[in-house]
Amino acid sequence: MPELPEVETVRIGLNQNTLGWQIEGGEILLPRAIAYPDRPEAFLAAVIGTDFTEWQRRGKYLIAKLSQGNQLGVHLRMTGSLLWCDRDAPVGKHTRVRLFVKEKGKRKKEKGVSQKELRFDDQRTFGKMWLVPSDRSTESVITGLQKLGLEPFAPEFTPQHLESKLSRTGRPIKTVLLDQETVAGIGNIYADESLFLGKIHPQKAANSLNSEQVKDLHQGIIRSLSDGIAKGGTTFSSFQNVAGLKGNYIDTAWVFRRTGQPCNICGTVISRMKLGGRSTHFCPQCQIL
DNA sequence: GGTACTACCTGGAGGC
DNA sequence: TGCCTCCAGGTAGTAC
Numbered sequence: 001m002p003e004l005p006e007v008e009t010v011r012i013g014l015n016q017n018t019l020g021w022q023i024e025g026g027e028i029l030l031p032r033a034i035a036y037p038d039r040p041e042a043f044l045a046a047v048i049g050t051d052f053t054e055w056q057r058r059g060k061y062l063i064a065k066l067s068q069g070n071q072l073g074v075h076l077r078m079t080g081s082l083l084w085c086d087r088d089a090p091v092g093k094h095t096r097v098r099l100f101v102k103e104k105g106k107r108k109k110e111k112g113v114s115q116k117e118l119r120f121d122d123q124r125t126f127g128k129m130w131l132v133p134s135d136r137s138t139e140s141v142i143t144g145l146q147k148l149g150l151e152p153f154a155p156e157f158t159p160q161h162l163e164s165k166l167s168r169t170g171r172p173i174k175t176v177l178l179d180q181e182t183v184a185g186i187g188n189i190y191a192d193e194s195l196f197l198g199k200i201h202p203q204k205a206a207n208s209l210n211s212e213q214v215k216d217l218h219q220g221i222i223r224s225l226s227d228g229i230a231k232g233g234t235t236f237s238s239f240q241n242v243a244g245l246k247g248n249y250i251d252t253a254w255v256f257r258r259t260g261q262p263c264n265i266c267g268t269v270i271s272r273m274k275l276g277g278r279s280t281h282f283c284p285q286c287q288i289l
Numbered sequence: 290g291g292t293a294c295t296a297c298c299t300g301g302a303g304g305c
Numbered sequence: 306t307g308c309c310t311c312c313a314g315g316t317a318g319t320a321c
Contacts, residue, residue, distance in 0.1 A: 278313090295319080296316105299313100300313100
């Protein structure tokens with residue numbers, strides 16, 4: 001379940017590996033993985049001959065700046081991963097898109113030239129890729145970017161900003177945190193972790209939090225996301241970084257997927273409930289309704 | 290406009 | 306062992 005820390009881990013890996021490599025070909029094994037343009041052939045035609053100049057992140061979206069002004073957008077959704085691998089590595093049954101690359105300025109047949117590949121794997125096929133032409137704005141093609149709230153690590157994301165957002169709705173706070181308009185990049189794992197760190201019950205109405213609770217929640221969001229990035233993200237079933245390695249955050253999770261285990265603070269058994277159609281994990285003693 | 294619900298999708302777990 | 310059902314969850318679309 002790639003959320004902000006997992007996507008950030010992938011972004012760092014991509015910037016370390018792919019810059020200066022030129023796309024010389026590709027293969028689209030699942031056409032619906034390409035959200036734009038409509039025709040996979042048009043997607044490949046637009047990326048071939050360009051090279052990666054920078055990878056950026058916005059919420060859970062990855063955006064590669066390509067030479068010649070185009071951009072490549074990727075959303076991993078639930079089970080997607082971008083792998084930097086040798087071209088002769090066995091293709092898995094969940095491989096959806098392959099981009100063949102070569103070191104810029106080197107011919108394929110030169111001795112010592114590596115044959116690498118950027119591979120998009122996705123078990124549940126929810127992940128998407130977009131090609132943003134140089135004459136289009138990013139938001140007009142990747143429409144999901146239009147509604148994103150502030151980045152949690154942006155200086156503008158203050159407790160006051162969060163309080164302003166929360167005061168507008170009486171929905172449960174957990175549901176509001178999952179809404180990408182509130183703050184970009186939080187998913188089910190870090191929503192639960194942030195609420196635990198903020199000592200707030202997931203069912204509490206968003207507009208019922210006082211300023212002190214909002215401040216605690218703000219700190220909880222920053223801390224849980226920072227810890228997640230420091231540990232290379234969270235791995236349950238499928239997340240892996242560009243090198244194919246798993247993240248370690250889950251080893252230190254406070255509540256997520258710890259139903260029935262004792263709370264690390266008070267020893268009360270961690271509970272689980274459904275909220276907004278999502279599994280929600282919390283400590284009934286530490287988190288106040 | 291705000292909110293809740295559903296579809297999309299595949300593989301693992303559990304029940305029979 | 307094999308079949309069936311349920312569950313997981315981010316986003317977009319739809320209904321109220």
